[in-house]
Amino acid sequence: MKVKVQTLDAKSGGDLELNDEIFGVEPRADILHRVVTWQLVNRRGTARAARERSDVARTGKKFGRQKGGGTARHGDRRAPIFIGGGKAHGPRARVFSASLNKKVRALGLKMALSSKALGGQLIVVDNLDLKDGKTKELKAKLGGLNLGKSALVIDGDALNVGFARASSNLSNVDLLPAVGANVYDIMRCETLVLTKAAVERLEARFNG
Incomplete structure (x- = not known):
């Protein structure tokens, strides 16, 4: 050409x-x-992962009594419903690549x-x-x-x-x-x- x-x-x-x-x-x-x-x-x-319940550095001590407190039962402060708790079903780390x-x-x-x-x-x-x-x-x-x-x-x-x-x-x-x-x-x-x-x-x- x-x-x-x-x-x-x-x-x-x-x-x-x-x-x-x-x-x-x-x-x-x-x-x-x-x-x-x-x-x-x-x-x-790469996709950045969010910190979930097992990744948050908070105490694992049971929060409050099981009964008699007048509130819901909670296991520890890392639960997603608390401020500073882990993200529920958060994004996972991912690497996008193709060959x-x-x-x-x-x-x-x-x-x-x-x-x-x-x-x-x-x-x-x-x-x-x-x-x-x-x-x-x-x-x-x-x-x-x-x-x-x-x-x-x-x-x-x-x-x-x-x-x-x-x-x-x-x-x-x-x-x-x-x-x-x-x-x-x-x-x-x-x-x-x-x-x-x-x-x-x-x-x-x-x-x-």
Whole structure:
């Protein structure tokens, strides 16, 4: 698959041949759904447990007499009805995690990249160099690229410092290194922007 390379000024920068085994795979909704679900499950934090009756540090001595006190019978102060007592049927500690085959994860990333390439939502730029690294300057340049409502920009192994500083104030632009490319972030953005270094790194990641 051949795509046009642009500069941040939306000027032509030649052509680039993309690997069809990575950017030309027919997307499957079930594979993408499995990978996104796996990502979101593993993002969840652990559930915090509440202290129940056996966990509260209070006396276990019987509270009051069994009969003759004019009140209900109570065994100790750790009962849930007392202030400071244990929680009745409280939440238990849980760890949320899921596993997914490596081949399925790799296939899901290929399909996510292919869905953007085949849908015309992929833009390849030569680099992310900015003269001054200012947000105003970057916003003016990105206006010519027609990024839509949101864009994910993926750079090579190291992020461009000037671009990262300038894009930090733009809520509709996210920046990731090539090693951080993932299905969820790619699918939730409207436009995917790859640098030439990112394309090389992604192709090396799957071929290597």
